[in-house]
Amino acid sequence: DAPSIYDIPKVLHREGLDAYIVRRLGLPFHDVEWGEWDSLLAKVHKPAHTVKVGLVGKYVDLPDAYLSVTEALRAGGFDNNAKVEIKWVVSDDCESAAGAEKLLGDVDAICVPGGFGVRGIEGKLGALKFAREKKIPALGLCLGLQCMVIEVARNLAGIAGANSAEFDPTTKDPVIATMAGQEKIVAGDGDMGATMRLGLYKAKLQKGSIVAEVYGSEEISERHRHRYEVNNSYREKLTTAGIVFSGISPDGNLVEFVELPREVHPYYVGTQAHPEFRSRPTRPHPLFSGLIKAALARGKR
Incomplete structure (x- = not known):
C-alpha cells in the first residue's frame, strides 16, 4: 500500500x-x-499547518460526488503548505442558526459546491449566513454563488421572498433567473439534453477585487455548466446592499463572480463557474489557494 x-x-x-x-x-x-x-x-x-474545511452539500453520503472539489481544496492546501481536513456537512442540518453553529463552529473555512434541485437549499443559505456573519472564509461554486446572492438578498437587501426560479418558479423576487433562451426548455417544451451553458468562457474581473488579486489578472477563463444566472434586474439593489459583482462576462450581461469587500469579510467569494475542474495537485487553482490562505490567516488572529 x-x-x-x-x-x-x-x-x-x-x-x-x-x-x-x-x-x-x-x-x-x-x-x-x-x-x-x-x-x-x-x-x-x-505539512506545516492543518486547516479544517466544512464542505456543505446534500450528497455528502457519497463523497465521490464532490471528488473534484475535495481534490482542489487539498491542492489549495499544498500551495499553502497545509493539510486540508474535510468536514462533511449535510446542508439540511444547517438550516437553523443553532444547526449551523453546531456543525460549522469548529471549521476554518466553508465551501458550498454546485448541485441542482431545491432539497438542502435552505441549509446552504443557513451555512452561508453563518460564514458571512462570523467572517469565516467561504467559497461558493456555481449553485454556491447563487445561494450567496439569495442569502444577501434576503438578509441584507430586505428582499424577504428572494429565491431562484429553479427552486420556486412562482417567486415574485427571482434574484436567480432562468438564462435567456432556456425558458422553453425549463418549461418542458424542449429537449434538456446538452442545452446548458457548457464549456470555457471568459470573464472580466473588477480591478482591485479579491478575485482579481488571487488570479493575478483582470481577464480569466473558467469552465461552466449551468442553466440559471443572477437576475440583472436586481444587480443595483444587491450592490447597494453590499455585495460586489466582481466578475462579469465580456458583454456585461452575466455575473461570473461575487464577493464581499475586504473591509467587510476576509474572503467571501462565489463563482458561477466550476474552477475545481482546472485544478491540479502541482497547479492548484487560485480560488482554492486563496480560500486556504484566508483560513490560515484567520487562525493566526
Missing part, C-alpha cells in the same frame, strides 16, 4: 510499469524528472 494516492506514480515507476506501457504502445519517452512531484510529496507528508 502507498502512503497516499499522490505516491502512486512513483510506486508504478519503481515497478517499471510506466516504461512497460510506453514500450508496448511504441510511444516515445524520456527520463522522468521528479523534482516538482517530490516537492509536492514533501508538502503532502510534512
